[in-house]
Amino acid sequence: MIDFGYTLSKSGTLKIENLDDSRFKALHKLEPDAYKCINCGSCTASCSAGVFTELSLRKILLSLQRGDEKDYINQLQSCMLCGKCMLVCPRGINTRHLILSISKIYNTVDR
Amino acid sequence: MLYKGKQKIWSDYQKEIPDDHWFYVRSCIRQNFFPASEVTFLRILRDELGKDIYETPHHTTCGGIAYHQECIPQETQMTIIARQFALMTEAGYENYACSCITSFGLYCETLETWHEMPEVLERIRENLWKACRREFNIPKYLAHSSDLVYKFRNEIAERAKYKLVNRFTGEPLKVVEHIGCHYAKMFPSKGVGGAEYPYVLVGMAESWGGNVIDYPERRHCCGYGFRQYHVKANRGYSVSNTHKKFESMEPYHPDFIVTNCPGCPYFLDRWQYVIAEQTGKTYGGDGQGIPVLTYEEMAGLVLGYNPWDIGMQTHQIAVEPLLDKIGVEYDESKKYEGSGGKPLPEPEFPMNIRCC
DSSP states (O other): OOOOSOOOOOOOOOOGGGOOOHHHHHHHHHOGGGGTOOOOOHHHHHOHHHHHSOOOHHHHHHHHHTTOOTTTGGGGGGOOOOOHHHHHOTTOOOHHHHHHHHHHHTTTTTO | OOHHHHHHHHHHTOOOOOSSOEEEEOOTTHHHHSHHHHHHHHIIIIIITOOOEEOOTTOOOOSHHHHHTTOSOHHHHHHHHHHHHHHHHHHTOOEEEESOHHHHHHHHHHHHHHHHOHHHHHHHHHHHHHHHSOOOOOOSEEEEHHHHHHHTHHHHHHHOSSOSBOTTTOOBOEEEEEOOHHHHSSSGGGSTTTTTSOOHHHHHHHHTTOEEOOOTTTTSOOSOTTHHHHSGGGHHHHHHHHHHHHHHHGGGOOSEEEEOSSHHHHHHHHHHHHHHHHHOOOOSGGGOOOOEEEHHHHHHHHTTOOTTTTTGGGOSSOOHHHHHHHTOOOOGGGTTBOGGGOBOOOOOOOSSSOOO
């Protein structure tokens, strides 16, 4: 086999019938801005904690919207709540507050 | 959906295509990947059908690849397009035909922008005048070159030497048609058949005896997607998209794929080699791939042109099994013979996919 420097990646197809979005709906009730995110990644690019850890708010929010948060939710424990992401968000989302609400609903605070 | 329903949608999306007098512009990447396709287009339109098609060496890129990778501002890109229109105006033409789907989408987007925002059009006119002292008229008709071949498909069928029929079984060849995304997905009313049921390639294949197959991922992107390919780290995404299409079409055993875009034939052709080298899987019969043709090559084949003159040797996937099915006569020893008998360099053969 030849190494081209890239490989086939797994299909990201979602099975909507298996999607459990009950917690995301609860989050949306608390944080109406949760659907505003356009996944631009500005928050992740400006994140101080993201330099040293895997923390990526963009990936976390996307995984929450897709009901498949298990691989990413624990990343939130690296967040220092500095609020830099809030300053750069082009959609004006209060990301700091959003992170706290995610932690509350998805129980990452207790983990 | 009922066939009647499809017929209705197609009739709603029929496009007015003038009969003659076209200003033709080539595609940047097609000239490199499949250079004979555009030559074949001109040969068919000018020599076979006697149409007036004008092209100029002063034509440049439309800026599409840079624009879609966000390397140039839209205003710069629109000024480049304004210059192409100025060349058309200077040559005395009103009908503009482009060979590239990216360009076609971009021309549609630019014309729509100017229509919606006349002040932008005025600014672009000013930019062009300041940059190169040129003035332009907006084309009366804009078409993709596949629209022209589609328009003249019945005339081509009358002159055809071969049909898209398997001569061993007498059955129509099973054709996968793949439309470039920017042909009608952006502006459905600008493409023949719209975005859902683009008829431009179906019309050609059916008129020339083939049978188009419908498969689940028929309208999926070929995988090119500009940044998905041009950024090497993203190429896994590009090849995965193409892989998804091949997995979807495989059960239908297509005889060949036909496309109307510069990138699609390249990626559907070359990625078969990459998939074979990475996974060992091939999608044609007997360890071979599925041949991928441009619509000009398909037209050239049915008209009986020498397959090596229309550039069939520039494909990664061997086309000989397809030529044998149609019954096209060819001389294998002249496959890599260039103009004037000068030998062309021969490619190395891959490990996991048979190339005759």
